[in-house]
Amino acid sequence: xxxxxxxxxxxxxxxxxxxxxxxxxxxxxxxxxxxxxxxxxxxxxxxxxxxxxxxxxxxxxxxxxxxxxxxxxxxxxxxxxxxxxxxxxxxxxxxxxxxxxxxxxxxxxxxxxxxxxxxxxxxxxxxxxxxxxx
Numbered sequence: 491x492x493x494x495x496x497x498x499x500x501x502x503x504x505x506x507x508x509x510x511x512x513x514x515x516x517x518x519x520x521x522x523x524x525x526x527x528x529x530x531x532x533x534x535x536x537x538x539x540x541x542x543x544x545x546x547x548x549x550x551x552x553x554x555x556x557x558x559x560x561x562x563x564x565x566x567x568x569x570x571x572x573x574x575x576x577x578x579x580x581x582x583x584x585x586x587x588x589x590x591x592x593x594x595x596x597x598x599x600x601x602x603x604x605x606x607x608x609x610x611x612x613x614x615x616x617x618x619x620x621x622x623x624x
Contacts, residue, residue: 509534512542518549518618520611523557527564527592535567543571548580551614555585557592565601572604581606581621583614 509531511522519542524531542550550571572582584607586593596602608614 510538512538514547515615517547518551518615519547520551520553522553522555525556525558527554527557527560527567529561529563532563532566535564536570539567539571540574543574543578548575548578549618550575550580550582551585551611551618552582553585553611554592555587555590557586557590560592560595565599568605581618583608583617585609585611585614 509524511524513520513522521539521542523535527535539550552568552571568582568584575582582605584596584605586596586607587609593602593607596605596607606614606617608617
C-alpha cells in the first residue's frame with residue numbers, strides 16, 4: 491500500500507498527539523507516555539516537554555506504566571528532560587512497576603542510576619512533596 495503525503499501526515503499527527511498526556515498538579519507536570527517511545531514519537535515528546543519547561547515547570551513525574559516498546563531514540567526525550575531540569579534544580583521521577591519491560595530495559599541499560607524510578611504515582615508525588623518540605 492502506497493501512502494500519500496496527506497495520509498502519512500495524518501498518521502504522524504495521530505502518533506504525535508498520543509505520545510504524551512500531560513496534567514499539572516501544584517506546579518508539577520504529571521506526564522503519561524503512550525505505548526511506544528521510539529524514533530517516531532521522540533521529536534514530539536521533546537517538543538511537549540520543552541514547552542512545559544518554558545512554562546516554568548521544573549518538576550516532572552513521567553508515568554511509563556503503559557509503555558511496551560522503547561528504543562534508544564525513545565530514551566532521548568527523557569534524558570534531555572533530565573539534563574534540563576537538573577540545571578533548573580528540578581526533578582524527574584519515573585513511574586514504572588517492577589517487571590514492566592521498560593523498567594527491565596532501564597535497569598539493564600543502567601539508566602536507573604540516572605533516574606529515580608518508583609512503582610506508583612503516589613510514591614513519586616510523595617518524593618516531590620518531601621523534597622519541597624510540604
